[in-house]
Amino acid sequence: MTNPPLGNSANSGNPLLEVRDLQVAYGGIHAIKGIDLHIERGELVALIGSNGAGKTTTLKTLAGLLHPAGGKIKYDGKSLHDIAAHQRVPMGIALVPEGRGVFARLTVVENLLMGAYSRNDQHEIAVDLARMYTLFPRLAERKDQLAGTLSGGEQQMVAMARALMSRPALLMLDEPSMGLAPLMVKKIFETILNIAEQGMSILLVEQNARLALQVAHRGYVMESGLITLSGASGELLGSDAVQRAYLGG
Amino acid sequence: MEIFLQQIINGLVQGSVYALVALGYTMVYGILGLINFAHGEVVMVGAMLALSALTALLGWGVPPLLAVLFSLILAMAGCMALGYGIERIAYRPLRHAPRLAPLITAIGISIVLQNLAMMVWGRQYHAFPQLIANHPHLIGGAIINDIQIIIFIMALAIMAGLMVVVHRTRLGRAMRAVAENQHAAQLMGVDINRVISLTFMLGSALAAIAGIMVSANYGLAHYYMGFLLGLKAFTAAVLGGIGNLRGAMLGGLLLGLIESLGAGYIGDLTGGFLGSNYQDVFAFFVLIAVLVFRPSGLLGERLAERA
Numbered sequence A: 001m002t003n004p005p006l007g008n009s010a011n012s013g014n015p016l017l018e019v020r021d022l023q024v025a026y027g028g029i030h031a032i033k034g035i036d037l038h039i040e041r042g043e044l045v046a047l048i049g050s051n052g053a054g055k056t057t058t059l060k061t062l063a064g065l066l067h068p069a070g071g072k073i074k075y076d077g078k079s080l081h082d083i084a085a086h087q088r089v090p091m092g093i094a095l096v097p098e099g100r101g102v103f104a105r106l107t108v109v110e111n112l113l114m115g116a117y118s119r120n121d122q123h124e125i126a127v128d129l130a131r132m133y134t135l136f137p138r139l140a141e142r143k144d145q146l147a148g149t150l151s152g153g154e155q156q157m158v159a160m161a162r163a164l165m166s167r168p169a170l171l172m173l174d175e176p177s178m179g180l181a182p183l184m185v186k187k188i189f190e191t192i193l194n195i196a197e198q199g200m201s202i203l204l205v206e207q208n209a210r211l212a213l214q215v216a217h218r219g220y221v222m223e224s225g226l227i228t229l230s231g232a233s234g235e236l237l238g239s240d241a242v243q244r245a246y247l248g249g
Numbered sequence B: 001m002e003i004f005l006q007q008i009i010n011g012l013v014q015g016s017v018y019a020l021v022a023l024g025y026t027m028v029y030g031i032l033g034l035i036n037f038a039h040g041e042v043v044m045v046g047a048m049l050a051l052s053a054l055t056a057l058l059g060w061g062v063p064p065l066l067a068v069l070f071s072l073i074l075a076m077a078g079c080m081a082l083g084y085g086i087e088r089i090a091y092r093p094l095r096h097a098p099r100l101a102p103l104i105t106a107i108g109i110s111i112v113l114q115n116l117a118m119m120v121w122g123r124q125y126h127a128f129p130q131l132i133a134n135h136p137h138l139i140g141g142a143i144i145n146d147i148q149i150i151i152f153i154m155a156l157a158i159m160a161g162l163m164v165v166v167h168r169t170r171l172g173r174a175m176r177a178v179a180e181n182q183h184a185a186q187l188m189g190v191d192i193n194r195v196i197s198l199t200f201m202l203g204s205a206l207a208a209i210a211g212i213m214v215s216a217n218y219g220l221a222h223y224y225m226g227f228l229l230g231l232k233a234f235t236a237a238v239l240g241g242i243g244n245l246r247g248a249m250l251g252g253l254l255l256g257l258i259e260s261l262g263a264g265y266i267g268d269l270t271g272g273f274l275g276s277n278y279q280d281v282f283a284f285f286v287l288i289a290v291l292v293f294r295p296s297g298l299l300g301e302r303l304a305e306r307a
């Protein structure tokens, strides 16, 4: 498997993603109260925090589904301010949403083709489809089955494969391990590592903080709309605060 | 027996027109969850545009076949523009408003369109030009004429074509994706506004064809024709299970049959008390019965299955 091409690499001096003082509100409720974060090219970054901390809100805003109340998001050196969600996909931004969001009434292969919606290189799409079946052989067996009839783990594979079909430069995953049996969690995390090793930049949101920090280069800890800690994964794993709050130590 | 066969023929022909219109209701419902009550007026506008174009072209001595083709294209293009406009003006600004709001704008748009049509085309019934020598054919004692044959075959072909678009093309896949989960579709790079617009335009093109079919079949067009036709096609969509394309087709054909058989036998059934002028009532008996006994329609999913 060859590396998917990264987006525009002309500005390769800058981080791929740079977020400054981001604020997001639902009506009058401030869910994100001014956060800074960045992701370098090829980095795997974990974003952890307890329920309601604002992790999903952050990812949705980066994907363009929510509009910030303030702050700046720069991707590949460009401001994302006026760029709609669907226009961010061809720029290389992909989100595997919380709860997976597979199209239950589309077949597995139709779901994967939806992932390639913003592309029109038919030949390369076919090549990528074959790659996905190699990466997730289970999906090859079930390609003509309605995605809604798959198990939770299989649906997670569909959601990930579908996102990869857009050839993202930045892949965001919102709790990919949620509700999965340990064996399936292992499989999903192996895949994440495998993708990361090929140079894709990944922002991983997880409840399972230990697992996330074990695979990530760096991590951010989020609490009630603010980033309270950040650093190399090893440091965070060893820090007392993280130990107490998230690792049950 | 001849009456029975004759009513089956009439019912299938009329039903195939209902099906085309019902598809427009069901496609919009499937993608936005709202009932486009202005859809019947789009059918009327299609018929009226075709009427004007045909009359003018035939008057200039354009060969009939060419005139028909051109009028069809003009009516379809006009209705597609109208469908696009209705969505932009009446529905898009209310996408996140309470359910009742777009219903009210739909009714408003219907009234505006009816009145505009009345101003442009007048209150009178217009004779729809006889396009071809309409030969009758005798089968088993019943009569089917050329126009009916053309309507039925064309309607089936269009429905088959629509199924191919929805189930085999990139646009169709995007339409089904948007219908199921707008956020997830956006995350795939789908411009959902564009897909919604295209859905309205597709349904409106079918409405234009249906409008021409009814007018050609009955030889009449009228500014008010969209109202009853729209309500019946809506009934057909509900009968089949609104939101379900196969349901709209099945519902259309069934409603056509129910109406025509009902009209054929109502005299016998009521000992002559009610006559075939009660034909229109059947559609609404069907609507009430479906809403009471099977609100999800024949092929519709139960709400619980959707969750």
Ligand SMILES: Nc1ncnc2c1ncn2[C@@H]1O[C@H](COP(=O)(O)OP(=O)(O)OP(=O)(O)O)[C@@H](O)[C@H]1O
Residues within 6 Å of the ligand: A026, A029, A031, A049, A050, A051, A052, A053, A054, A055, A056, A057, A058, A098, A207
């Ligand atoms: N649609 C919404 N309307 C109003 N408030 C919301 C909405 N979605 C989220 N919130 C609020 O915003 C805050 C952050 O929610 P968010 O879903 O981003 O948290 P999270 O970190 O992803 O939590 P979890 O780990 O449970 O998924 C919460 O207080 C939540 O109640």
Ligand SMILES: [Mg+2]
Residues within 6 Å of the ligand: A055, A056, A057, A098, A174
């Ligand atoms: Mg969340």
